Amino acid sequence: MEGPSCRWPVSEDGLPRLSGRRGPVGEGESEPTGDIKTHFRVCRFIMDTGVKLGMHSVPVATACVLYHRFFERVNMSAYEPYLVAMSCVYLAGKVEEQHIRTRDIINVSHRYFNSGSSPLECSKEFWDLRDSVVQCELLILRQLKFHVCFEHPHKYLLHYLMSVKSLVNRHAWSRTPVAETSWALLRDCYHGAMCIRHTPQHIAIATLYLALNSYGVELPVGDKEWWQVLCDDVTKADIDAVILDLLRLYDMEAKCI
Numbered sequence: 661m662e663g664p665s666c667r668w669p670v671s672e673d674g675l676p677r678l679s680g681r682r683g684p685v686g687e688g689e690s691e692p693t694g695d696i697k698t699h700f701r702v703c704r705f706i707m708d709t710g711v712k713l714g715m716h717s718v719p720v721a722t723a724c725v726l727y728h729r730f731f732e733r734v735n736m737s738a739y740e741p742y743l744v745a746m747s748c749v750y751l752a753g754k755v756e757e758q759h760i761r762t763r764d765i766i767n768v769s770h771r772y773f774n775s776g777s778s779p780l781e782c783s784k785e786f787w788d789l790r791d792s793v794v795q796c797e798l799l800i801l802r803q804l805k806f807h808v809c810f811e812h813p814h815k816y817l818l819h820y821l822m823s824v825k826s827l828v829n830r831h832a833w834s835r836t837p838v839a840e841t842s843w844a845l846l847r848d849c850y851h852g853a854m855c856i857r858h859t860p861q862h863i864a865i866a867t868l869y870l871a872l873n874s875y876g877v878e879l880p881v882g883d884k885e886w887w888q889v890l891c892d893d894v895t896k897a898d899i900d901a902v903i904l905d906l907l908r909l910y911d912m913e914a915k916c917i
Contacts, residue, residue, distance in 0.1 A: 695736050696852070700912050702741045703727065703851045705772060709749055712768045713760050717847070718812055723752035724850035725810050726800060732856070733803050739796075742769070747796035755808050762790050816864035817846055820890050824868065827879050827886070841871040845906065852912070854905035858898075861891045866902035 703724050710720035726748040731741070746765050753760035766789055767779040780786045801808065821839050845867040849855050855863070865887050872879070879886045887894055 696912060697915065698736070698741055699728070699731065699853070700851050700909070702745045705742060705769075706745050706749060707847070707850070709745075709765070709768050709772060712772075713749070713764055715749075715753065715758060715760065716756070718814055719752045719756035719758045721812050721814070721847075721850055721855070722756055722808075722810060723748040725812075725856060726751060726804070726808060728853045728856050729804055730800050732853070739799075743792055743796055744800065747793050747800055750793055751797050751800060751808065762793055765793065766790060811860050813846055813849075813860040813864035813867070816861050816891075817842060817868060820864055820868050823890055824872070824879065824886065828877060832877065836875040836877055838868075838871045838875060838877060841874060842868045845870055848909060849902075849906060852905065852909045854902065854909070857905070858902050862894050862898045863902055865891050865894050866899045866906070869899050870903055870906070 706723050706727065707720055710723065715723075723745070727741075727745055730744055730748070746769055749765055750760060750762060766786065770780050771777060780789075821842060824838075825833055846863065849863055849867070858866075869887060882889070885896075887899065
């Protein structure tokens with residue numbers, strides 16, 4: 661494949677320095693399963709890195725979508741996923757107008773894989789890695805044909821939560837963390853490719869649906885289900901499909917520990 665090379669500093673044993681992959685693929689695992697686990701771990705890395713960099717939720721979500729979109733188009737064995745993730749964080753900051761310095765991304769990533777270590781000095785290793793992050797950003801842009809602006813479920817979930825809250829007894833609402841759970845479920849959706857497989861509205865409805873059912877919160881019954889009122893093109897099958905994908909991610913999380 662033509663495009664900028666994604667160079668990654670290597671140690672004496674030939675392994676990338678920063679990508680001390682947590683939980684490598686086992687010998688008996690099938691390749692697709694191994695790839696899914698790797699994507700799960702790398703997206704967790706993106707989220708942890710985003711938190712440490714002080715990024716807002718939407719830029720972090722954009723970084724995850726960039727990552728999934730990129731590996732939807734390329735062979736995973738051809739590129740170092742953690743380097744791609746670092747470049748996605750860098751690019752997402754630009755897209756969402758929350759610019760993050762490459763030095764900060766590199767140092768936070770270095771600390772992620774080398775707990776307790778000091779920041780990298782401005783040595784050849786640092787400049788090589790910085791150059792790799794920038795070159796990989798260009799590769800991502802080319803692979804995605806510069807389509808890097810995405811619609812996320814966040815604004816829909818906020819609207820749906822406000823609408824549902826008005827239908828529920830305020831004391832019952834205050835006793836159950838429906839909103840907090842919905843946001844947590846939404847964040848978890850970005851660990852896998854389900855965030856690009858389903859529409860933003862359907863993901864928002866499904867996370868709220870699951871949160872309400874988890875706490876047994878019932879809404880007034882009318883001519884239509886509440887989720888049909890809020891999103892007229894969603895079906896129960898759509899909601900079930902999102903929830904099933906999310907439950908599979910939680911099962912994947914258990915296997916990645």
